[in-house]
Amino acid sequence: MKALRLTSRVLGCLVIALVVLELCARMDDNVTYGAPIIGGYSNESLYEHDAIGKRGKPYGQYKKWQLNSLGFRGPELRPGGTRIICIGSSETFGLYEKPGGEFPRQLESRLNHRAGMDIFQVVNVAYPGETIRTSTKRVGGIADLVQPRFAVIYSSPGNYIWLPWIRAAQANPTKPQVERFGFDLRIGENFRTLAKRILPEQVQALLRRREIERESARYKVMDRVPDENISTYEADVAALVDALRAHGIEPLLVTHATHFGTNLSESDYNLLIAWRRFFPMLKEEGFIDMENRMNDAVRRVAQAKGVQLVDAAHTLPSGSKYFADFSHFSDAGAELIADMIAERLESMIGVGQVNTAVLLNE
C-alpha cells in the first residue's frame, strides 16, 4: 500500500513537471513568436498544399520563419525595380541563419548596396523539400505574381536520391508528406533541439545510426545513386531553365555546395550519417558521389543551354565555418554565397553600367 502511494505520488510529480514544462513552452512561444497557446504549432503551419504540391501559406509563421502575403519568405513586394527570384529548397529558404541572414536577403542588400539605391528585389520562392520538378510547375504562377527578370536556381540534388518519393508527391500533390496528430507536446521539440545542442557528436551519430538501421530495412540500400536519377535530375533542371526562359526570366544556375572537402574526418562522417537519416536508402559514401555527379549534371545543363553558372560546389570552402550542418549554410556561408551570386548577377545585369532609370522603370 505504501509502495503504491509512493508510486502514485512520483507519477503525479512527473505529470506536474510535464504540465508545467509544456505550459512554459507554450507561453514562451506565445511571447516570443506570437504562437497560439492552445492548438498545434509546428513548421507545417508554414505550408499548404495545392494541385502542384506544397507551397507557402500566406502570412504563415513558425518561430523565426515568416512568410509574406504571397507565401514567400521575406518582406512584401515593393512596386517597381528589378526582381530576382531564388528557386531551391531548404538551403535557399534558410534554416540556421539569423532572420534576414538567408542568402536571398543578403543577395538583395548586396545588389542594392552596389547599385547605390533600392532597385533590386530578391524574392525567396524556395521551400524546404521543394524539388526542381515542382518548381518548374510553379514558374508560370510565380512569373505572373512576381514578374521577375532573373532567377537564381540553387537546387538540392538530394531530393532525387529516391525517385519513388518524387513520383508519389507528383501523384498525390495535396497529401502532406508528414502526417501530424492533432496534439503535439511542444516541450518534446524543445528537448530534441536541446539534445542536438548538448549531446556529444558520437552519441548523436550512434542514435542516428540506430534510426537509419531501422528505417533502411524498408528500402533496398544503394551504394551509389543510379544513373537514372542523375539523368532525371538533369532533365528536370533543363526543363526548369526552359520554363523560365519561356516566361522571359533569365536563369542563373548554382551548383550545390556541401560541408565536405576532399578528405573526410570522423566529424565529417558523423555529418554524413546525419544526412543519411533523411535518405536511409543511400549509404554514407554515396552522398559525396551523388553530389559530384548531380553537380556535373548542372554544369552540363549550363553549358548546353548557355546559362550563367556559379560553381559554388567548387569555389565555396568546405567546413563548419560556412555550413551549419551537411549542406545548410551558416550566417557566414550565406554571406559568402550571396557575394558569389551577386558578383555574377552584376555582370549579367551590368550594375553600374546600365542606366539605373531603366532598371527602376521595370
Place this chain on the structure above:
Amino acid sequence: LLFNSLEFAIFLPIVLAVYFALGHRGQNYLLLAASLFFYAMWDWRFLFLLFVTMFGDFFIAAYLDRLRDEGASHSKRQWILAISMAMNLVILGFFKYFNFFAESLHALLASIGWQTSVGTLNIVLPVGISFYTFQSMSYTIDVYRGELKACKHIWDFALFVSFFPHLVAGPIMRAVDLLPQVLAPRNTTRQQVLDGIHLIVWGFFKKVFIADNLASIVNRIFALQSPTGFETFVGVYAFAWQIYCDFSGYTDIARGVAKLMGFELTLNFNLPYLSTSPKEFWTRWHISLSQWLRNYLYIPMGGNRGSDATIYRNLLITMVLGGLWHGAAWNFVIWGAYQGLLLVAHRALEKPLNFLFNASSSAGKALSFAVRVLVMFQLTCYGWLLFRAQSWHQIKVMTGSLSHPFAGFDLQLLTQVAAFTIPLFLMQCWQYFSGKLIFVDYAWAKPEVRVAVYSLLFYFVLFRAAQPQSFIYFQF
C-alpha cells in the same frame, strides 16, 4: 568540469550513487578520488601543485602540533609556520602574479627611462589556486594558533582541501568548520536533500538564465570604444547582477551538492545588494573571503585596535590585498583600494551618518533604509566598473560618461536588463523582510508544489539559457 555541463550532469549522479552505497571511510576515499578526477578534467598537470599544497601543509601542521605538545619555543614554531606560508605564497605568487609583477616592474623602470628586458613566462593559471591555497593556509595557521589539532589522516586532509563542490570557486572553508565533517560519519537528512535540490536548481537558474543572459549585454557594452552615459549605467548595473548571479549561483550549486552528501558549506552570499553600508556589504558579499581576510590578515595586523590612522591603514591594506587576490591586474588593485576607502570613509563618517539617517517613525525608517540601500548600491556598482574594466583608459572613458546618465537613452536595452534583474530584486526584498533565504517554504510547500516551481525554473535553465559562459570566479 563545469557545473553547467553535460559531463557534470553525468559525473554527479554516478558519484552520489556510489557514495550512498559505501561506509564512511569508503565515502571519503570516493570523494577524494572524485575530487581529483574533477580537478584533473581541467588540466591533470596541476594536480601536482594541489598535492604539494596538500602534503606540504599536512606535514607542516603535524610538525607544528608536535612542537606545541613538546613545548617548543614560540619562535621555532613561527619559523615552521613561515615555511608553510612561503611555500603557499611562492606557488600562488609564481603562477598567479609573476607576469603581473614582471610587467609592472618593466613599466615602472621604463617610466623613469631605464629600459630593461624583464621577461614574462607563458604561465597558465591553475584553476581555483587562490581558493584552495587560502583554505590550506588557514588550516596551518589554525593549528599554529592552537585552535585546531592537526589532522591525523592524510587522505582526510586531502579531501578537506580538494572537496570538489567548492574546490575551484569556494566557499573558502575554515578547517574548524569542514574537517570535523570529513572526519565524522555523515548521515544525509531529508531536510538536507530538500535544501540541496533547492539550492542546485536555484543556483542553476541564477547562473545559466540570469548571469549568462546578462553577460551578452555586459560584454557588448564593455566592448564599446566610447559608450554613452546611459549604456555605461545599464552595463554596470547589468554586470552587478551578472557577477552576483554567477558567483552566488556557483556557491548555491556547490552548497547544494555538498548537502546531498551530508556536508554543510558556509553561506557565501546573503542579499548583498540590500546592504546599507560598506561594512555591512562585506558581511553579505563573498562572506567566506571576507572572514578569511578578517581572521588571517586584518586582525593579525591589529584590526580595530590602535589609533584611527592604524585602523584605516589596516583596512586599506586588507582590501588592497583582497582586490589583488581576485586577479593579477591593476584594476583589481584599484577596486580593492576603492573598497578600502569606502570602509575608511564609512568608519570616519559613521556617527554623522547615523545621526542623519536616524528616524523614529516607521515611514521615516523605511525611507532612511531605502536611501541608504540605494546609495550603497550605486557605490558598489561603481566598484564593479573598476572591477570589470579592461584598462585604465576604459575606466576614465566610462567614468566620464556617467556625468550624462541619459545620453543615448535606449528603452529596449533598459527593458532587457530590467526583465532579468527586477524580478530577482523584488524577490530578494521579500527574502530580506521575511528573513527567509530559501524562498520555497517547506512548511507549506508540498512536494507537488516544489516540483512545479522547480520545473518552471528548469524550463528557463534548459531552454532560455544564453551561450554557456564559464564561471567568472574560476579565473581567480
